[in-house]
Amino acid sequence: MSEEPEAADLANRPPQAVGVRAPWAAVPAGLRAAVEERLGAPVVAADTQSGGFSPGVAARLLLADGRRAFVKAVSEAQNPESPGIHRSEARNAAGLPAAVPAPRLLACFDRDGWVVLLFEDVEGRAPVLPWRPAELSRVLAAVGDLAALLTPSPVDVPPVAEKQAEAFRGWRTIAADHAAGRDDLAGLDPWAAQHLGELAELEAGWAAGAAGDTLAHSDLRADNLLVTADGRVVVVDWPWACRAARWYDLLLMLPSVRMQGGPPPQRLFDTHEVAAGADPGAVTAVLAAFTGFLLGHARRPAPPGLPTLRPFQAAQGRAALDWLRTRTGG
Structure with missing residues (x-):
C-alpha cells in the first residue's frame, strides 16, 4: 500500500x-x-x-x-x-x-x-479524536454533572478574577506592545488586527462576567479527560481550579473541541444546560479574554521544556476567534 x-x-x-x-x-x-x-x-x-x-x-x-x-x-x-x-x-x-x-x-x-x-x-483512555458524536455527548453531559456537583464550590480556591488576572490581558497586551512599537502584528489574524482596540475594550469586562461560585476545572480538554469502559468520564489535572460562573468550563473547553473535529461552539454552548440564562455580554467578554490569552501567548517564545505548547495554543485560539467573530457579528 x-x-x-x-x-x-x-x-x-x-x-x-x-x-x-x-x-x-x-x-x-x-x-x-x-x-x-x-x-x-x-x-x-x-x-x-x-x-x-x-x-x-x-x-x-x-x-x-x-x-x-x-x-x-x-x-x-x-x-x-x-x-x-x-x-x-x-x-x-x-x-x-x-x-x-x-x-x-x-x-x-x-x-x-x-x-x-x-x-x-484510572483504567481509561482519552476521548477519540476527531471527536465522535456519542462520546462528545457523554463528555458534555459530564460537564453539566460537574457544574451541579460543584456549585457552590466545595473547595477553597481563588475566584477566577484573581486566578486569571494576569493571563486574561492578551488583547490589551498586544495593543500596548503595538502602540509602543514592540509588536508589528505580523501573523495576527487580519480581522483581529483591524479590531484590536475593540477586542481590548471587550476583554476588559471579562472578570465581572466570569464571576460565580462554581468550582471550575479551568482546563477541560480531551487530554484532561479519561473515558472508562463502563462509560464514566473522569477529569484529571486540577491545578487551575477556581470559582467561576457555571458555564465557564464549558466555554473554555469548546474551542478545543472545535479544533479537534467537533461541531461549532455556538451551537453546543447555546443548547447546554449550564449556559441557560447566561448573560450574552458576559459570555462574549469572557470568550474575548480567553481568545486573547490563547493568541497572545501563541506569539511568545516557547516556555522551557514545553516546545509543543505554542502551536497548540495558536490552533485553539483560531477556533476561539472564529467563535468570537460569530458572537460579535464580525
Missing part, C-alpha cells in the same frame, strides 16, 4: 496536546525509592503517558504486588513554574469531594527540587 494516504491522514489529524515527557527513570533514585515506600511496594514497570504539556514525569506504575498507581513528578530544572503548578494540583485534588469523578490523591512530597504527586490509577 502507498504511504501517501497515511501521510495525508497525519497532516489532517487534529492538533494533539502532546508534550515532551521525562521517563520514570529520570526521577532520581532516592525519590523513586521514596515513591515505593509511600506506595508500599517496589515499582516493576512504568508506562509514560504522553498527553499534556508538562515536561515532567507522568506515568502509570505497576507495583510488585499487582497494584497500580499514577505518578507525576517535575523539577525546577525542567521548567521553573511546573513545581508550583504541581503543588496547586495537590492542594486542589486533596480537597475534591469523593463524589467528583477524579483520581484520588494518595500522597505528595517535595524533595531535592522535585515535586512528586501520587494518584490512584
Whole structure:
C-alpha cells in the first residue's frame, strides 16, 4: 500500500496536546525509592503517558504486588513554574469531594527540587479524536454533572478574577506592545488586527462576567479527560481550579473541541444546560479574554521544556476567534 494516504491522514489529524515527557527513570533514585515506600511496594514497570504539556514525569506504575498507581513528578530544572503548578494540583485534588469523578490523591512530597504527586490509577483512555458524536455527548453531559456537583464550590480556591488576572490581558497586551512599537502584528489574524482596540475594550469586562461560585476545572480538554469502559468520564489535572460562573468550563473547553473535529461552539454552548440564562455580554467578554490569552501567548517564545505548547495554543485560539467573530457579528 502507498504511504501517501497515511501521510495525508497525519497532516489532517487534529492538533494533539502532546508534550515532551521525562521517563520514570529520570526521577532520581532516592525519590523513586521514596515513591515505593509511600506506595508500599517496589515499582516493576512504568508506562509514560504522553498527553499534556508538562515536561515532567507522568506515568502509570505497576507495583510488585499487582497494584497500580499514577505518578507525576517535575523539577525546577525542567521548567521553573511546573513545581508550583504541581503543588496547586495537590492542594486542589486533596480537597475534591469523593463524589467528583477524579483520581484520588494518595500522597505528595517535595524533595531535592522535585515535586512528586501520587494518584490512584484510572483504567481509561482519552476521548477519540476527531471527536465522535456519542462520546462528545457523554463528555458534555459530564460537564453539566460537574457544574451541579460543584456549585457552590466545595473547595477553597481563588475566584477566577484573581486566578486569571494576569493571563486574561492578551488583547490589551498586544495593543500596548503595538502602540509602543514592540509588536508589528505580523501573523495576527487580519480581522483581529483591524479590531484590536475593540477586542481590548471587550476583554476588559471579562472578570465581572466570569464571576460565580462554581468550582471550575479551568482546563477541560480531551487530554484532561479519561473515558472508562463502563462509560464514566473522569477529569484529571486540577491545578487551575477556581470559582467561576457555571458555564465557564464549558466555554473554555469548546474551542478545543472545535479544533479537534467537533461541531461549532455556538451551537453546543447555546443548547447546554449550564449556559441557560447566561448573560450574552458576559459570555462574549469572557470568550474575548480567553481568545486573547490563547493568541497572545501563541506569539511568545516557547516556555522551557514545553516546545509543543505554542502551536497548540495558536490552533485553539483560531477556533476561539472564529467563535468570537460569530458572537460579535464580525
